[in-house]
Structure formats: C-alpha cells, structure tokens
C-alpha cells in the first residue's frame with residue numbers, strides 16, 4: 001500500500017461499528033465493539049447513504065423518493081398482474097395477487113428501513129480486495145431468506161397454473177408451450193441458485209450484518225470493475241456508481257447517494273483510481 005492512501009483513510013475512519021452502528025468514538029482504531037462483540041479495524045472504508053438505480057427499493061431509498069418508488073411498484077403490479085388475477089380467476093384471487101405483488105413488499109420495505117440502526121440505509125465498503133454495497137442493514141431478513149431459499153417453488157406453481165389455464169381453454173398451442181418451456185428453464189436456474197444460497201447461509205453467523213449481506217452479494221474484486229463515476233449532487237450529497245463486468249452484461253455493484261463534501265469526493269476518486277490501477281497493473285504484468 002502506498003503512503004498516499006493513509007491520509008484518505010484518516011478522512012474516512014470507521015467511527016461507528018460497521019455491524020451494529022454503535023459509536024466507536026474515543027475507542028482505539030481497531031478492537032472489539034462493546035455493543036455486539038464484532039471486531040472492527042480500519043482496513044475497509046465504509047460509506048453510508050441511500051441506494052439508487054437497481055439497488056433502490058422502499059427499504060433503502062431517500063425519504064423524498066419513497067412515494068415515487070412505491071407508486072411505480074404498485075403501478076407495475078397492476079399493469080403486469082391485474083389481467084391475470086382479475087380476468088382469469090375473479091376478484092378474490094385478483095386482490096390477493098395484488099397484495100402479494102404490490103402491497104406486502106412496500107410494507108415490508110418500510111418496516112426494514114425503520115429497523116436500521118446505522119447512519120444511513122446502505123453501506124458502501126471499499127477495501128484493497130474489492131468493493132460492495134450492502135442494501136439492507138436491518139439484520140437478518142426472514143422474508144428474503146425464505147424467497148432466496150425456496151424461489152424454486154414459483155416456476156412449478158407457474159407450470160401448474162399454465163396447465164389449469166390450458167384445461168380451461170384459456171391458453172392454447174404456441175403460447176402454452178412457450179411459457180411452459182420458460183417455466184421449466186427457470187426452474188432449473190432457481191433450483192441451482194436456491195441450493196447455492198442455502199449452503200452459503202450455513203456459513204454465516206447470526207446477527208452479523210456483514211456476513212448476512214455477504215451471502216446476498218459477494219465482494220467484487222477490483223480487476224472486474226469496468227468503470228466508476230462520482231458526482232456532487234445537491235446539498236453536499238454525491239452519487240457514487242461503480243460498474244463491473246458480468247457474465248452476461250455490466251452491472252452496478254455500487255449505486256448510492258452518500259453525504260460528502262467536494263474535498264471528500266476528490267479523496268474517494270483518488271482511492272478508487274488507486275485500487276483499480278493496482279488491480280489492472282497486476283493483471284497486465286507477466287507471470
């Protein structure tokens with residue numbers, strides 16, 4: 001590590017416990033949190049803020065954007081699922097579908113945001129190994145774990161509904177086989193993903209947000225980072241985006257609004273260039 005990184009680290013020192021949000025002011029730079037018992041040090045720079053882009057939901061968005069996000073979510077549910085529930089199975093199934101797709105996720109997100117005891121609703125972690133954004137700081141999430149463990153049930157349910165529609169003559173020929181093939185392909189994918197997730201969960205320790213978030217999103221190494229941008233927006237807030245190469249397409253590993261001054265933006269930019277530069281020079285140097 002070059003000496004140039006040290007002043008940057010002092011600007012972004014860890015002064016609240018990354019795991020539970022307890023204030024570490026007056027305590028040594030590294031040690032054990034008196035509140036949760038998790039060890040902490042200065043090896044990671046941890047920024048707090050609100051999610052944007054693909055990371056954003058009711059549970060981690062800026063307060064001023066909640067109504068807009070909830071409205072889009074409900075409108076999407078109505079346009080995509082209303083025909084299915086109401087037209088095919090009547091008002092009872094229709095409203096139950098709407099509640100499951102639109103209302104419950106919004107209420108769940110609102111409950112999650114009030115349960116976070118941290119200075120922000122997302123954490124952006126930067127270390128020499130890589131970067132990652134943790135989108136949910138409210139601890140374990142039974143609903144997300146249930147979904148990620150057993151999402152393989154959904155394509156099967158979809159296939160059963162397709163058969164029911166086919167028997168009622170509501171879907172025919174090409175459409176039936178197209179959606180059935182899609183459901184079966186999705187089933188194979190979900191089965192593998194759910195199995196992977198359940199295995200990872202066994203490794204995570206209770207009540208450690210870092211471990212639980214790491215199950216959802218593994219650290220992105222710097223050599224897979226394609227680009228980044230950091231721009232000052234209104235009221236001393238900046239939007240930080242870090243884009244990585246994926247197997248199929250690029251994706252934003254980090255997309256967050258964080259509180260920082262123009263000077264701090266310069267420090268973050270220097271730090272990211274430093275980490276990415278090291279990774280690229282290591283990748284291009286001969287073995």
Ligand SMILES: [Zn+2]
Nearest residue numbers: 017020033036
């Ligand atoms: Zn703690």
